[in-house]
Amino acid sequence: MEAASVAHAEHHHGPPPANQSSRVEPQLLGMLLFIISEVMIFGAFFTAYFFIRVVQGEEWPAAGTELPVAIAGVNTAILVSSSITLHWAESALKRDNRFGFKAGMVVTFLLGATFLFIQVNEYVHIGFSPQDTAQGSIFYGLTGLHGAHVFIGLLLLLFVTIRAFRGHFSSQSHRGVEVPGIYWHFVDVMWIVVYTSVYIL
Amino acid sequence: MTARLRAPGMPRAGLGLALGIALSYAIVLPVRALYGFEPLVDGDAVTIVALLAAPFGFLFGLGAFDYWFYWASGRPTRPEDHSGHGATSWRDYFRVNTDHKVIGIQYTVTSFFFLLVGGALAMLMRAELAQPGMQFVSTDAFNGLFSVHASILIFLFIIPVFAGLANFVLPLMIGAPDMAFPRLNALSYWLLPIAGTMMLLSFLVPGGSFATGWTAYAPLSTDAPLGQLFFTIGVQFAGASSVATALNFLVTIITMRAPGMSFWRMPLLVWANFSTSLLVVIATPFIAASQFFVLLDRALGFNFFVPDRGGDVLMYQHVFWFYSHPAVYIMMLPGFGIISEIISVKARKPIFGYRMMAFSLLAIVVLGFTVWAHHMFVSGMQEWIRVPMMITTAIIAVPTGIKIFSWLATLWRGVLHLDTPMLFALGFLTMFVLGGISGVMLAMIPVVIHVSDTYFIVAHIHYVLFGGSLFTIFAGVYYWFPKMTGRMYDERLGKIHFWITFIGFNLTFGPMHLIGMKGMPRRVADYAEQFAGWNLFISLASFAVGLSTLIFVYNMVASWRGGPRAEANPWRALTLEWQVSSPPPIFNFDQIPTVVGGPYEYGVPGAVHGVFKKPGEVAPAPAGRVATAPKKE
Numbered sequence: 152m153e154a155a156s157v158a159h160a161e162h163h164h165g166p167p168p169a170n171q172s173s174r175v176e177p178q179l180l181g182m183l184l185f186i187i188s189e190v191m192i193f194g195a196f197f198t199a200y201f202f203i204r205v206v207q208g209e210e211w212p213a214a215g216t217e218l219p220v221a222i223a224g225v226n227t228a229i230l231v232s233s234s235i236t237l238h239w240a241e242s243a244l245k246r247d248n249r250f251g252f253k254a255g256m257v258v259t260f261l262l263g264a265t266f267l268f269i270q271v272n273e274y275v276h277i278g279f280s281p282q283d284t285a286q287g288s289i290f291y292g293l294t295g296l297h298g299a300h301v302f303i304g305l306l307l308l309l310f311v312t313i314r315a316f317r318g319h320f321s322s323q324s325h326r327g328v329e330v331p332g333i334y335w336h337f338v339d340v341m342w343i344v345v346y347t348s349v350y351i352l
Numbered sequence: 353m354t355a356r357l358r359a360p361g362m363p364r365a366g367l368g369l370a371l372g373i374a375l376s377y378a379i380v381l382p383v384r385a386l387y388g389f390e391p392l393v394d395g396d397a398v399t400i401v402a403l404l405a406a407p408f409g410f411l412f413g414l415g416a417f418d419y420w421f422y423w424a425s426g427r428p429t430r431p432e433d434h435s436g437h438g439a440t441s442w443r444d445y446f447r448v449n450t451d452h453k454v455i456g457i458q459y460t461v462t463s464f465f466f467l468l469v470g471g472a473l474a475m476l477m478r479a480e481l482a483q484p485g486m487q488f489v490s491t492d493a494f495n496g497l498f499s500v501h502a503s504i505l506i507f508l509f510i511i512p513v514f515a516g517l518a519n520f521v522l523p524l525m526i527g528a529p530d531m532a533f534p535r536l537n538a539l540s541y542w543l544l545p546i547a548g549t550m551m552l553l554s555f556l557v558p559g560g561s562f563a564t565g566w567t568a569y570a571p572l573s574t575d576a577p578l579g580q581l582f583f584t585i586g587v588q589f590a591g592a593s594s595v596a597t598a599l600n601f602l603v604t605i606i607t608m609r610a611p612g613m614s615f616w617r618m619p620l621l622v623w624a625n626f627s628t629s630l631l632v633v634i635a636t637p638f639i640a641a642s643q644f645f646v647l648l649d650r651a652l653g654f655n656f657f658v659p660d661r662g663g664d665v666l667m668y669q670h671v672f673w674f675y676s677h678p679a680v681y682i683m684m685l686p687g688f689g690i691i692s693e694i695i696s697v698k699a700r701k702p703i704f705g706y707r708m709m710a711f712s713l714l715a716i717v718v719l720g721f722t723v724w725a726h727h728m729f730v731s732g733m734q735e736w737i738r739v740p741m742m743i744t745t746a747i748i749a750v751p752t753g754i755k756i757f758s759w760l761a762t763l764w765r766g767v768l769h770l771d772t773p774m775l776f777a778l779g780f781l782t783m784f785v786l787g788g789i790s791g792v793m794l795a796m797i798p799v800v801i802h803v804s805d806t807y808f809i810v811a812h813i814h815y816v817l818f819g820g821s822l823f824t825i826f827a828g829v830y831y832w833f834p835k836m837t838g839r840m841y842d843e844r845l846g847k848i849h850f851w852i853t854f855i856g857f858n859l860t861f862g863p864m865h866l867i868g869m870k871g872m873p874r875r876v877a878d879y880a881e882q883f884a885g886w887n888l889f890i891s892l893a894s895f896a897v898g899l900s901t902l903i904f905v906y907n908m909v910a911s912w913r914g915g916p917r918a919e920a921n922p923w924r925a926l927t928l929e930w931q932v933s934s935p936p937p938i939f940n941f942d943q944i945p946t947v948v949g950g951p952y953e954y955g956v957p958g959a960v961h962g963v964f965k966k967p968g969e970v971a972p973a974p975a976g977r978v979a980t981a982p983k984k985e
Contacts, residue, residue, distance in 0.1 A: 165434060166529035166939035172609035177532045180606060184599045188633045195641030195671050199656060202667035209662040281654045285662035288654040292645075310424040317426040 182330045186337045189300070193341055196293050200348065203285045213286040216279045220350045226269045227346050230301075233262035234339040237308075237332055247322045256312040259335070263305045270298050290349060297338070297345050304338045307331035360415020361447055368413025372406035379405075396578055399557070400651050403585040407546045415448045416539045436538070438938045448542065450534035452523050453936060455541050457836060459516025460829070462541075466508035466548050468901065473501040475898050480877055482891035484884050494877035495563030496579070500551060502566035503583060506683070507590040508548040510821050514686035515540075515597045517828050518625045520836055522601065524929035524936060525619050527610025527945045527962065532603040536596055543593035547586045554582035565875065567676070570657035570668040574649040581650065584643045591636045594682075598632035601625050610928070610962065612947035617961075619927045619951040620709055624689025627713040631678045631685070631720060638675035642668060666733055673724040681720045683817060685713060687824030688755055691777050694831050695759050696952045697925045698774040699766030703952045705758040712751035719748040729797055730804045738797055745795035752788060756781065772846030776827035779854050783819025787812060790865065805875070808868025814861045826853070826904070833911070834918030838935040841915060845907040852900035859893035926961040927951050 173180070204211050212218050240255020274291070281291040311331055314320065320328055356363045380398045411417065436450040445458055477497050480488050489497065523531055531537045554561035559577025562568070566583075573580050605626050609618070618626075645668065648654035655661035657668060696703040703709060725733065725741040759781060768774065790812040794800050803809065826849075833841045863886050868874075872883045879887065921930040928945055929936070945962040953959030 167941055167944050169528050169530075169608045170611050170944050171607060172611075172613070173607040175607065177603050177607045181533060181599055181603045184602055184633055188595050188599075188637050191634055192637035192641050195638045195674075198671055198674075199641075199645060199664075199667055202664040202670070203656075203662055206667075207662060207664050213662070281648070281652070283655075283661070285655040285658065285664070288648070288656050288661075288663070292648065292654070292656070310426075313424075314426040319426060 176326065178326055178330050179333070182333050186334070189337065190341075193293075193296065193344075196289070196296055197348070200289045200293060203289050207285075209284075209286055211286060212290070213279065213284040216277075216287075218290075218350050219273060219277065222269065222273060223346060223350050226266055226273075227342065229262055229269070230266045230339055230342050233259045233266070234336050236262060237335055241325070241328055241332055244320055244325050244328060245322050252320070253312075253315050256308065256315050260305065260308045260312055263301060263308060263335075267298060267301050267305065270294065270301075293345050293349055297342055300338045300341065304331070304335045307334060360413070360418055362414070364415070365410050365413035368409035368411070369406050370409070371413075372409025373402050375409070376402035376405045395558075397651075399578060400581055400585075400647075403550065403581060407543075407550075407589060410546065411539070411542055414542060416535075416542055419535055436534075448535075448538045450530070450538050451938070452519050452531045452534065452537060453836075453940075455537050456516050456518075456520025458541050459512055459519055459544070460836075462544055462548070463509045463513035463516055464905075466504050467513075468905070469548075469552065470501050470505040470509060471898055471901055473497050473504070475895065477501065478891040478894040481879070481887050483888065484879055484881055486878060489877070491877045492560055492563060495565075495875070496555065496561035498875060499563050499565050499583070500554070500561050503551055503562075503587075504548065505817075506566055506679070507587060508544065508551070510683045510817065510825070511590070511594055511679075512544055513825055514625075514628070514683075515594065515601075517690070517825075517832065518601065518621070518686060519597070521832055521929050522622055522625055523604060523608070524835075524932065524940055525622055525927050526605060526608065526613055527928050527941065527947065528604060528608035529940050529944070531600050532608060533600050537600055540593045540596040540600070543589045543596075547590035547593065550582050550586035550589070554579040554586075557582065567672060568643075568646065569672075570646055570649065570665055573646050574657055576650075581647065584647050584650070587643050588640055591640050594632050595636050598629035598636075601629040602633065605629075610945050610947050612962075616707065616710075617947055617950055619689075620692035620703065620706070620713075621686070621689035623710045623713055624685045624687075624692070627717045628682050628685045630717050631682050635675045635678035635682070635721070638671050639679075642671040642675070645671070666728070666731060669728050669731055669733075670724070673727045674721070677724040677727065678717075678720040680816070681716055683821050685716065687780070687821050687828075688713065690824045690828040690831070691759065691780055693925075693927065694773050694777045694827055695762050696954060697923050698769045698771070698777070699763050700769075700954045701762055701766040702950070702954055702956065703758065704761035704764075705754070706950065706952065708754055709758055712754040715751040716748065719744060719751065723748055726795055726800075729800050742795055742797055746792060749788060749792050749795075756785060756788075771843060772841070772850055773827045773831035775847065775850045775854075776823050776830065779850065780820060780823035780827065783815055783823060783857070787815030787820055790815060803868055805873055806868040807864040807872045807874055810874045811861050811864035811868055814857075814864075818861065819857060826850075829908075831923070832929075833908070834922050835929055835934050835936070837912045837915075838918055838933075839911050839915035840918045840922065841911040842907050845903055849900050849903045849907065852896060852903070856893050856896035856900060860890050860897055863890055926953065926959065928962045931962060931964070 203209055236255050237259040240252050240259060243249075243251025243255055279287045281288045308331060311320075311328055314327065353363075357367055358364065376398050380394070380401050381392060384392055384394065384397065436448060437454075438451050439445060439449065439454045439457075445454060445461075449455060449458070476489065477494065480486070480494055480497075519531070519537070523529070551562075557578050560579055562573075562576065562580040562583040564573045564576055564580060564583075568580070568583055573584070605618070605622060645654075645656040649656050649658070655663045657663045657665050659665060692703055692709060722744040723741055725737045726745045729738055729741075770778075790808070794803070794809070794812055830841060830846055833839070867883050867886050870883070872879055918934045920933050922934075923930065928947075931945065932941060941964070943964055945964045947962045949959060949961050951961050953961070
């Protein structure tokens with residue numbers, strides 16, 4: 152370790168700046184590619200759903216169980232509105248409206264947390280478990296996978312909110328808001344797909 | 353001591369590991385108490401949680417997340433002092449290092465360690481199979497041997513070693529100072545030893561190692577003893593590592609190419625890794641999901657694969673092969689890239705059909721997603737899927753054929769330099785064609801019904817993965833050894849290594865076609881008397897292959913320590929990595945080069961690929977046209 156740092160001090164000059172060969176920012180592209188692989192993992196869970204519900208032709212939902220379509224619908228509205236408030240926060244930041252930015256982030260975070268709370272509450276009261284039937288397994292699998300993504304998204308939003316209150320970001324530098332924001336919008340859109348296929352269809 | 357435990361590094365990693373295990377007890381015991389499960393301390397449950405928690409403790413202790421924690425908590429991040437960059441002693445390879453060259457070597461050396469482990473497991477198997485009847489191991493242990501052999505060599509050798517070679521070479525080739533996300537790169541490396549250690553540790557748990565083959569078909573795997581979960585969870589870490597690296601490669605290739613390096617001036621190794629990374633990003637989540645299903649079924653009693661409760665066991669195979677068929681291209685395309693580099697340089701000729709070489713890679717990426725069910729012809733799936741999958745499988749041989757014929761045309765009337773990398777490249781060409789032909793045979797439903805689960809399959813897969821992938825890896829390691837270490841390897845030992853490997857390989861796997869056709873089943877520890885002669889022959893030949901690997905290891909270690917110094921460009925190659933010193937300077941380039949021509953203009957008088965001048969001083973030449981050589985500065 153010591154030897155390494157001494158050697159560094161001797162010829163420390165830093166790398167030459169890399170050539171930017173694309174208009175897309177690396178961070179943005181990285182997040183988009185990550186979302187592609189996230190879409191695929193949801194795709195695999197939807198494959199399982201397809202095999203159980205369509206190929207096997209199992210009754211949906213399993214006999215004697217019911218899915219709370221209305222409550223989940225309200226929950227969907229909550230999550231969708233969190234995307235809108237996030238967009239509001241971002242555009243406030245781009246106008247250097249710090250109060251709007253901070254308020255938007257806090258509201259977004261709280262809406263997301265509410266969604267997760269209602270989801271967990273739904274698990275408690277739904278009346279069937281993943282151990283009962285394959286339909287239960289894939290119901291919990293899909294909504295649980297999505298819930299895990301909401302959780303990760305909330306962590307990212309929390310980081311952004313903390314940094315917002317510490318005075319980070321401005322209309323000139325907002326990539327740290329944008330990139331988690333894309334992830335949150337993805338989580339939101341994915342929920343609409345999950346809700347449509349699991350609850351409505 | 354406390355200072356060492358607080359600073360990122362191995363001591364703190366050990367502490368993190370211990371804390372991770374303690375945390376697993378802290379999670380499992382209260383939960384079991386809450387639900388009133390008996391007994392309170394359950395080894396299985398704690399192990400499963402620890403398999404997930406302990407690695408994160410280790411990574412945290414090692415310092416893989418430190419920077420991100422600073423960033424996330426909004427504390428002022430430390431200005432980049434490049435202290436995570438470069439290596440001056442062997443200790444620098446055992447910490448979180450953000451230098452792509454160090455990570456490349458970490459990757460390559462770790463993978464080769466796992467090659468030796470996986471090879472040793474194969475030697476044990478061949479020792480058991482040398483005679484009919486049971487001699488050395490039990491049948492269960494034998495199942496464990498071939499399962500761990502395949503898993504280790506696929507997930508911990510072939511896939512990561514290509515990532516390792518590309519990690520070293522690719523940023524240099526495209527004229528980038530490093531990868532796009534150096535800290536993510538370091539994290540992807542450190543996930544690997546975790547995955548490998550996990551798979552090997554499975555030998556120590558009660559019930560033995562996982563024994564369901566590397567395919568881990570459900571419901572066999574959901575009823576297997578605890579060792580199975582070391583595969584189920586280990587694969588998640590290897591998969592996460594490979595997705596993160598692939599993402600990193602894609603972003604690096606798209607956003608960090610040197611000025612003048614259009615997509616049609618990229619070396620084919622870069623094209624190959626671009627295609628591979630696309631496959632990894634799109635396909636790898638499917639194996640992650642398939643193992644999540646197994647984990648949920650096995651650990652939490654879900655019903656994905658319980659037919660009585662509406663589960664579907666064939667779903668596992670569909671999801672698994674939707675990853676694992678593209679995975680065979682993940683294990684082959686980077687090798688195609690290596691071979692394109694070597695054949696062009698060593699034949700001193702421009703690569704034949706450069707654009708078709710690139711297009712055929714992309715065609716393989718697309719077609720690779722349309723053939724997965726050919727692994728399931730005898731599984732009892734819906735019959736109508738079979739014929740379409742047979743046709744697409746036959747079609748995918750076309751882009752591969754384009755590549756083979758392009759290489760042959762490159763060799764045609766070239767000035768061949770038959771040194772070790774070239775020998776391995778030519779060995780690859782011949783062996784891969786054989787493996788490809790048996791592959792087309794296996795695509796045909798009537799043939800595969802006859803030879804399914806026989807040694808014919810074993811022969812085929814080893815002709816493509818050993819004669820194919822491993823030969824390209826050897827070729828690549830010999831080819832870039834001077835660049836990576838700054839030393840020359842011993843050419844004579846290299847040639848001896850090649851010939852013993854080449855001949856031993858054919859004697860080992862060639863006869864397997866015959867005994868497979870005659871019906872010797874694979875994955876069995878014992879077999880009928882009539883196959884005894886050939887099996888003894890195969891075992892002896894395989895020991896020769898094993899010994900030849902020791903020659904390779906000796907050559908690498910001895911040459912790295914005391915080989916003659918390598919010049920910057922011993923192969924007279926045009927691509928950018930050879931235009932800097934061997935080993936490259938700590939930040940790759942003092943100045944980003946400008947690319948003025950194609951990468952393979954060998955034999956074209958005055959051809960230049962890249963020049964080290966400011967972009968304004970260089971008149972760009974259109975691709976394919978010959979640029980005049982710059983004056984010596």
